[in-house]
Amino acid sequence: MRKSKATILSANLEAIDCSVEASWEADIIIVAVPFEAEKDVARKIQEVANQKIVISISNPLNSTYDGLVTAPDTSAAEELQKLLPNAKVVKAFNTTFAADFSSPLIDGKQVDAFIAGNDESALQTAAELVSTVGFNPLVAGDLTVSRTLENMQLLLIQLNMKYNYNWLAGWKILH
Numbered sequence: 001m002r003k004s005k006a007t008i009l010s011a012n013l014e015a016i017d018c019s020v021e022a023s024w025e026a027d028i029i030i031v032a033v034p035f036e037a038e039k040d041v042a043r044k045i046q047e048v049a050n051q052k053i054v055i056s057i058s059n060p061l062n063s064t065y066d067g068l069v070t071a072p073d074t075s076a077a078e079e080l081q082k083l084l085p086n087a088k089v090v091k092a093f094n095t096t097f098a099a100d101f102s103s104p105l106i107d108g109k110q111v112d113a114f115i116a117g118n119d120e121s122a123l124q125t126a127a128e129l130v131s132t133v134g135f136n137p138l139v140a141g142d143l144t145v146s147r148t149l150e151n152m153q154l155l156l157i158q159l160n161m162k163y164n165y166n167w168l169a170g171w172k173i174l175h
């Protein structure tokens with residue numbers, strides 16, 4: 001019998017209730033907190049994030065989900081890079097819903113996961129991570145492309161609410 005990718009993947013997990021200690025242990029740091037909390041977390045992990053890949057997953061949504069709180073000439077990812085100047089910030093995993101992680105295949109198609117960043121080797125490592133968890137990685141450009149990626153998720157949220165996708169929807173480039 002052919003096993004699916006989800007069946008054969010496994011991981012050892014350790015929960016650490018301290019962002020500094022967890023970041024110290026990590027090779028790749030994923031800051032999975034709301035945009036508003038990133039300043040606080042970045043301040044705590046700044047030293048231990050030195051030269052590490054830090055994934056910006058956040059979407060800086062306003063409280064009514066019809067706009068972003070960031071100015072048009074920046075993004076959550078770029079703001080995180082300013083807070084962590086010695087880290088390699090990569091935008092990834094923001095254009096998907098939480099439910100897509102357990103099911104990155106929708107209607108038989110692998111969901112695309114867009115990646116943006118300024119460091120080539122960090123982009124490659126992030127693409128491998130994205131692929132390992134089941135998405136199709138697409139490097140979209142440098143960190144400024146995060147502005148578009150964060151707006152893409154805003155649109156996906158609005159479409160989800162309009163058409164009732166049940167929070168299981170994703171982007172797919174057909175070519």
Ligand SMILES: NC(=O)c1ccc[n+]([C@@H]2O[C@H](COP(=O)([O-])OP(=O)(O)OC[C@H]3O[C@@H](n4cnc5c(N)ncnc54)[C@H](OP(=O)(O)O)[C@@H]3O)[C@@H](O)[C@H]2O)c1
Nearest residue numbers: 032033034035037040041057058059093094095096097098
């Ligand atoms: N949910 C999605 O479908 C989705 C999709 C794409 C991207 N994202 C992005 O992923 C991030 C997390 O989303 P979520 O839905 O998981 O949010 P969430 O349910 O609000 O979870 C936030 C987590 O952040 C922690 N947190 C909040 N403030 C903190 C602080 N100051 N220091 C340390 N930890 C803090 C919370 O811990 P406590 O519970 O202990 O307070 C909680 O575990 C957000 O930036 C969001 O934009 C979410």
